[in-house]
Amino acid sequence: MKILIADDDPSSILYLQDMLGEWGYEVEVAVDGNAAAEILRRSDGPLLAILDSMMPGMDGIDVCRGIRQSDTERYVYMIILTSRVESEFIVAAMNAGADDFISKPFNDEEMRVRVRAGRRIVELGEQLRRRASRDALTNIYNRGAIIEILEKELSRQGRSQHAVSILFCDVDNFKAINDTHGHLAGDEVLRVLARRMAATLRPYDSFGRYGGEEMLGVFPDCGLEGALEVAERMRAAVAEAPVKTEFGDIDVTVSIGLATVDKDQTCKLATLLQRADDALYRAKANGKNCITIAH
Numbered sequence: 001m002k003i004l005i006a007d008d009d010p011s012s013i014l015y016l017q018d019m020l021g022e023w024g025y026e027v028e029v030a031v032d033g034n035a036a037a038e039i040l041r042r043s044d045g046p047l048l049a050i051l052d053s054m055m056p057g058m059d060g061i062d063v064c065r066g067i068r069q070s071d072t073e074r075y076v077y078m079i080i081l082t083s084r085v086e087s088e089f090i091v092a093a094m095n096a097g098a099d100d101f102i103s104k105p106f107n108d109e110e111m112r113v114r115v116r117a118g119r120r121i122v123e124l125g126e127q128l129r130r131r132a133s134r135d136a137l138t139n140i141y142n143r144g145a146i147i148e149i150l151e152k153e154l155s156r157q158g159r160s161q162h163a164v165s166i167l168f169c170d171v172d173n174f175k176a177i178n179d180t181h182g183h184l185a186g187d188e189v190l191r192v193l194a195r196r197m198a199a200t201l202r203p204y205d206s207f208g209r210y211g212g213e214e215m216l217g218v219f220p221d222c223g224l225e226g227a228l229e230v231a232e233r234m235r236a237a238v239a240e241a242p243v244k245t246e247f248g249d250i251d252v253t254v255s256i257g258l259a260t261v262d263k264d265q266t267c268k269l270a271t272l273l274q275r276a277d278d279a280l281y282r283a284k285a286n287g288k289n290c291i292t293i294a295h
């Protein structure tokens with residue numbers, strides 16, 4: 001786990017850095033409050049920070065206030081390091097959004113347990129965040145999360161001019177699978193298909209459950225040709241072997257509709273989804289277990 005140390009005193013930084021390193025933490029350093037705030041706002045920034053209360057520019061309390069007022073999605077746990085122990089100061093720090101404080105000079109063991117307490121909160125927060133974005137049955141993104149990813153990707157696409165492709169995928173004859181083998185077998189089929197298809201993706205692609213037996217893939221920086229390759233890998237990964245369930249082996253296939261926004265085009269989210277859905281409809285009409293491209 002990564003921890004930010006923000007302090008303008010090099011010897012304090014060095015001391016803390018060594019100690020945290022020994023305890024197994026990765027450390028990032030900021031020498032003033034502005035740099036600290038910038039690092040904490042980064043989407044991959046540390047989620048635990050030890051902030052000196054006195055720093056040039058923004059002090060530790062200003063950093064806490066700034067972070068709590070910003071719309072960062074992740075919870076950052078902030079510990080104020082201070083030589084001021086009067087209640088008014090502590091109240092002001094915690095009112096500004098600090099989670100904890102440690103008085104200077106600090107006791108190493110106290111630092112260790114307070115950092116550990118912070119780590120527990122951060123890990124819980126990350127667990128909650130992850131659960132909120134995952135589909136409980138298949139563990140791929142849920143509908144809200146995959147749509148949010150697509151929205152972000154489309155706005156990035158509009159700004160930076162690269163292609164984006166999406167894929168709608170629907171299990172073929174799924175009602176018959178449920179009717180023949182039971183709903184629990186149908187659930188197992190969905191779980192296995194999601195796993196097989198997700199395993200074929202590139203690291204920066206996203207895949208989520210749009211609803212029922214329909215799944216949505218989002219492929220950034222990916223034109224039609226690339227998307228077709230990914231889609232074919234996904235289709236083949238499903239069809240290559242039956243799904244083994246305790247209710248018997250079940251042959252399954254999927255139909256796929258693809259739609260692309262080229263780099264010199266823009267497309268609204270609803271329109272793009274509709275285009276992929278129309279393509280999927282044609283894939284079903286063409287006999288299923290195939291891929292169709294949107295007009």
Ligand SMILES: Nc1nc2c(ncn2[C@@H]2O[C@H](COP(=O)(O)OP(=O)(O)OP(=O)(O)O)[C@@H](O)[C@H]2O)c(=O)[nH]1
Pocket residue numbers: 137170171172173174175176178182183184185186187190211212213284288
């Ligand atoms: N087991 C299980 N079934 C589900 C779930 N969500 C939706 N279904 C079922 O999926 C089936 C979808 O059936 P249809 O929309 O008729 O589609 P289909 O039989 O796959 O037919 P085609 O799409 O034309 O190939 C319905 O019977 C739903 O009850 C789920 O989470 N688990």
